Amino acid sequence: MKHKNLSVIGCALTIMTAVSPLWASSYNKEPIQPITPVKIVNLGMVELGKKLFFDPRLSKSGFISCNSCHNLSMGGTDNLKTSIGHNWNQGPISAPTVLNSSLSLAQFWDGRASDLKAQAGGPIANPGEMGFTHELAVGLLQTIPAYVAEYTLVFGTDKIDIDGVTEAIAEFEKTLVTPNSRFDQWLLGDENAINSTELAGYKLFKESGCVACHNGEAVGGATYQKMGVVKPYETSSTATGRAGVTGKDADRFKFKVPTLRNVELTYPYFHDGGAATLKEAVDIMGRLQLGKKFTDEEKTKIVAFLKTLTGDQPSFNLPILPPSSDKTPQPKPFS
């Protein structure tokens, strides 16, 4: 039996190589890899996490949900220079996209959360974001019968805790990958998926050194790099980046390299939202990171390439949230 199975597998591999010869050859030699669409996820947990992601009752005001700043209708971000938090607080940094965030080495611009679960708890308890506490959020959810029932099904206990809440949100976020971009189709062997300008832009992107940081499945997200290598970056933002986590002066202005997946949708760019357009972002990156002044034509080509990185956006029914009960504390937006 064992031999028979091995033989079947061997046969399948042979067929795959035979049918799509470009499949293996084309992207293995490229610095960017296609996004793997399938993830092993706990679907029950995903559904619970999806509701929690959209639920503004996780905020003090009852008005701000994860989706407020990581809007899945808008590339998983809010398209603002800096986000709006509780009491219209102006956030210190531009909200990174939640799309493909599972592919990053860590979460937040400074990588202070090691994974999606650790990240999810941050904004809930941040006074300038959702302005709540973990205790109040969990206590509130505990008063909503349908949440308790769903939580019990997923976690085997009716005692909701922040660990389960953030784990469920993270599990939902794992599903937010965006496969099937035109660039991935090209990587997978469809030569007509991108046009000659876009291909020329990709060649420029590689030859100019952009791929040194923007590579892999997420086209970024794998390293921390200093913003302003060749010349300093001028900004009014007070964010110091990775130094705030490590305490090392050498890490000042080092930020996690953002993913370029769906970058067409995730304007404005950089940690301070300082670049309004892709062309401006490419220009600044060239000058400050690579010491290279791209011509207008070169920028146009690179931007054309970058727009081929827009993948299939998450597709699901708008979640319907379970109603509060008579015991649920009322939100306090104005106190």
Next chain:
Amino acid sequence: MKHKNLSVIGCALTIMTAVSPLWASSYNKEPIQPITPVKIVNLGMVELGKKLFFDPRLSKSGFISCNSCHNLSMGGTDNLKTSIGHNWNQGPISAPTVLNSSLSLAQFWDGRASDLKAQAGGPIANPGEMGFTHELAVGLLQTIPAYVAEYTLVFGTDKIDIDGVTEAIAEFEKTLVTPNSRFDQWLLGDENAINSTELAGYKLFKESGCVACHNGEAVGGATYQKMGVVKPYETSSTATGRAGVTGKDADRFKFKVPTLRNVELTYPYFHDGGAATLKEAVDIMGRLQLGKKFTDEEKTKIVAFLKTLTGDQPSFNLPILPPSSDKTPQPKPFS
């Protein structure tokens, strides 16, 4: 041919009567009618309107969309006493649900907009809500190529105007009816759709006089009534209701009777959000509008009935919004 067709129709009517004898008889004699699920709508316009309904770029901040206060995950409202607007402004009134709003005689609590289209333009230009202007909103949409293309398909012109924008939003809102509640199933002849407590609650609701105002397809929404008929309603809200529209002193504190469809989801209640729970709302309505002090048991029964009015919530994919272009003005949340 004509005779043949008529004969087929006659036959079909006979069959319907024969198969469900309760269908016609049961609800025709009730003061509440089931929601008609099918509406004649322009589907292309609905899809455009759905995107606009979810698009925060119709606000000055780029943060507030129609869905912010009429959240379709939460019964078409924000579940706040009073809504949060631009710059965290505290609104003067509780956001009414957008669900089944097409069934109301007019829009807003004071009926100042004659229809959904007239309503849709209000919040966009209200400094305390979305804080924008019609001119800026339309000008912004005009810079988004995918919106211009979709608008052209729907309206036959590439010149976007506020008339088309609000017409599309209204067309989407027409689809937000919630048929198939358990109470409607009961009205349509399924005697097991509601239990004996719920039925007793409905009988009390009828006998006590609630149906004088809460009747018809929307279980409300058809008349303006004074809040505080038998006794004055105590509130810190400064809203004067219908008088603000008519200028007549007799219309002070007259508000549009809210729909009770999905009332389980649309807490808190009344124009000022003054009642946190359904039980409290029933108690206040009884005392102030009917001069009737319901016992705890009676309130429990009426609330049980009211919860049978929750219908099928709108079900659709979260819309993906077209990205801004390099010409799109950036939002101004903090200026």
